[in-house]
Amino acid sequence: MKFLTVLVLFVWISAAAAQPNTSYYVATTGNDSGPGSQSEPWKTIQHAADTARAGSTVNIRGGTYGERVRINVSGNANHGFITFRSYPGEVAVMDASRFPPQGRQGVLTIQDQSYVRIERLEIRNFRTAEHHLTPMGINVIGSGSHIELLNNNVHDIQQTFPGRDKPGSGGNGFGIAVYGTNAQAPITDLIIDGNEVHHLKTGSSESLVVNGNVTNFRITHNKVHDNNNIGIDVIGFERTASDPAVDQAHDGVVSHNLVYNITSRGNPAYGNDQSSDGIYVDGGTRVLIEQNTIHDVDFGIELASEHKDRATSYITARNNLIYHCHTAGVSIGGYAPTVDIPSTRR
Numbered sequence: 001m002k003f004l005t006v007l008v009l010f011v012w013i014s015a016a017a018a019q020p021n022t023s024y025y026v027a028t029t030g031n032d033s034g035p036g037s038q039s040e041p042w043k044t045i046q047h048a049a050d051t052a053r054a055g056s057t058v059n060i061r062g063g064t065y066g067e068r069v070r071i072n073v074s075g076n077a078n079h080g081f082i083t084f085r086s087y088p089g090e091v092a093v094m095d096a097s098r099f100p101p102q103g104r105q106g107v108l109t110i111q112d113q114s115y116v117r118i119e120r121l122e123i124r125n126f127r128t129a130e131h132h133l134t135p136m137g138i139n140v141i142g143s144g145s146h147i148e149l150l151n152n153n154v155h156d157i158q159q160t161f162p163g164r165d166k167p168g169s170g171g172n173g174f175g176i177a178v179y180g181t182n183a184q185a186p187i188t189d190l191i192i193d194g195n196e197v198h199h200l201k202t203g204s205s206e207s208l209v210v211n212g213n214v215t216n217f218r219i220t221h222n223k224v225h226d227n228n229n230i231g232i233d234v235i236g237f238e239r240t241a242s243d244p245a246v247d248q249a250h251d252g253v254v255s256h257n258l259v260y261n262i263t264s265r266g267n268p269a270y271g272n273d274q275s276s277d278g279i280y281v282d283g284g285t286r287v288l289i290e291q292n293t294i295h296d297v298d299f300g301i302e303l304a305s306e307h308k309d310r311a312t313s314y315i316t317a318r319n320n321l322i323y324h325c326h327t328a329g330v331s332i333g334g335y336a337p338t339v340d341i342p343s344t345r346r
């Protein structure tokens with residue numbers, strides 16, 4: 001009888017230990033040595049990003065966190081997402097103003113992780129004028145599935161290198177960048193919804209972009225504005241993934257976004273050139289673009305390809321409202337067959 005009691009107790013403890021914690025907390029007044037509870041929160045988002053388990057929510061209390069964070073944990077299909085969010089009713093700010101970029105780097109990076117949700121964070125102030133450095137607000141890279149970027153505020157990410165001898169020769173910076181670099185496994189089931197991406201200086205790059213082996217994506221209900229290069233871009237054929245057969249963002253939806261005040265004029269990488277798009281598909285395939293509102297941009301929607309013998313294909317653009325364009329409302333076509341523009345923008 002005693003043996004059975006001990007056995008039942010052991011099974012109960014093991015089952016309880018297998019359950020994911022539902023809530024963790026981070027606060028500027030916390031301590032990373034604590035349990036991460038509401039009464040004893042952790043101090044850094046990075047500690048949470050190293051520690052949280054599948055199915056849990058990391059509630060980040062209001063305040064400014066001088067961090068660059070790499071998410072090192074995944075959720076899973078059984079227990080669900082790991083969610084990193086501002087505590088309800090408060091705003092958690094990730095401010096990178098005291099950090100210079102190191103190579104290609106995001107204020108928040110998700111690499112080769114799955115079932116991760118980033119919600120209602122403010123991400124700001126990552127700046128450089130060095131040509132070889134690439135600052136990003138949110139950087140999703142490699143492979144993974146079920147990544148959700150929801151209702152975040154990304155602003156003042158700035159690459160201000162002045163460019164060289166021709167338009168587009170500046171450095172690169174991004175607000176939100178998703179790069180599928182793994183030819184064997186895509187970034188899939190991606191949702192980018194309800195974010196505001198604004199007041200960026202992206203040099204030769206884009207405000208919000210999916211590039212390479214990215215599939216089954218939805219870019220919806222975002223507000224992209226007051227940036228000095230392309231608003232939303234769906235890209236292929238830039239050798240982002242090593243296999244050309246999968247090196248193009250594909251099978252996605254771009255809808256119900258508001259894109260405005262987008263121009264390359266005055267961008268140090270372009271001078272007086274007015275060639276920025278509200279929404280651009282550069283080598284993507286099987287993409288639906290609908291019910292977006294685009295105004296006060298250089299080009300409203302452009303469907304083209306910048307790479308020799310490669311084409312943008314199977315794009316449906318319908319029921320979009322486009323007005324007050326500096327150069328053209330809709331542009332469809334491509335470059336001359338002999339032209340292969342170097343990947344200076346990416």
